[in-house]
Amino acid sequence: MMSSTKSNMETENYKQVAKRMEPSRPVGMRSLKAFLVGGFICLIGQCIQVFYMTFFNFNEATVGAPTVATIIFIAVLLTGFGVYDKFSQFSGGGTLVPVSGFANAMASTAIEYRSEGYVLGVGGNMFKLAGSVIVFGTVAAFIIGIIYAIVTQQWEVM
């Protein structure tokens, strides 16, 4: 901790200078790229869905699972080939938010910790990044579920 007021002033002064000189993050441009790329991934997902429904025995209710599996497969493949992170630097949230981002988080960690072995390395670290998605996804679903039940009064009929 800084003791004298002089160094406190200096710290405040430096923080201001650093803040002023930091290049602004291109939020608008990056959001647009994320929107377009994210939308494009969803478009691919839609195409895959139509493909499965047309050529295989799937309907609207059952086609979700194979579609997601296909997207995950592609994302893991691209991660393994070392190109997914390059797309992501361009598109940010566009590749992070869809299920492909989740697959990338799992696969990249698995690759990274392969050198520590399958059990303590791959197994123990695979959920290092994706784990919080699962935890907070579940917690959020639980809370939203309760709110939904209260609002729609479904708890009465249950």
Place this chain on the structure above:
Amino acid sequence: MFTGKQSWTFPSYPCILSSGVVAGPFEKQSPLKDTFDYIFDDRRMGENTFEKAQVVLMEEACQQALKKAGKTAADVAFIYGGDLINQDTGTTFASRSLNVPYYGLFGACSTSMEALSLAAQAVEMGAPLVLAGTASHYAAIEKQFRYPIEYGAQRPPTAQRTVTAGGAALIGPSGSDVVVTKSTIGKIVDHGLKDPYNMGAAMAPAAVDTILTHFSDFQMDENDYDLIITGDLGDLGRSLALEWFRQKEHPLPEAKFQDCGMLIYDNAPEAMSGASGTGCSAAVVFGKILDDIKNGRLQRVLAVATGALLSPTTYQQKESIPGIAHAVTLEAKGGGPL
């Protein structure tokens, strides 16, 4: 000899007998590639882990330096070094294979000049031959501090890229025209910055503090130097340091104040704000800068290696990033010590 507040003078002029710089395949695009002694084509350096690859970088940098001076590891009294992997294992394992008495240091990216200062002191005290060096490997250090390398996290423009390089210098009492004459050991300067993707800004005030203290300890100023080169402030860090010098009422001429992190990648888009890593200042200072002094293009240089002393735990616990900088004066000396 202790000088001023926090500096050393080396009146016996410890010499840099030779140096070795090695780099990874990404660094092939560097404008400084001709000053590297060896560039690996394989980013794993023939090993099965990136941690081992970094050990190879360190070993090879030391071996290149020894080879150029016609020495072997058995001639070396001590090795001073450190790196960014947990518990300094990268340097420890390299010292294990070199089989040289080992001082393990941790100064993050300031380690190169911390090691050089200590090596010069050891030679002053009578050590016949001392190695000082560091190495960093992009993939090993990203894993240590940030995300898996294939993880698609978008980096802000202030981020820096860890260099894959190792640099080592062989220091002895005589036998070369490049001498180490002074050093200033920096104190921790922490102005409360917390963004691990903006380490240049966290380190800049430390560099300024060390340089100004160096000037006052030796009653010198920038006119006594041909070049003042910082370790890895990057584009933003360097601009901030220049601004901070102005605020301290000691403005530096921009041309004289360069940064190793900006020289290595020369605006390559993947590098964002510039290079970083322990190997960054080692590769540039022990490569290009020593070459320039040898060839007479530079007379006297102040090399200021900058370090951000954070750990993944401290930044997750919302601690600020402590910065440090160590300065070493390198100069050309025609006549040897006497």
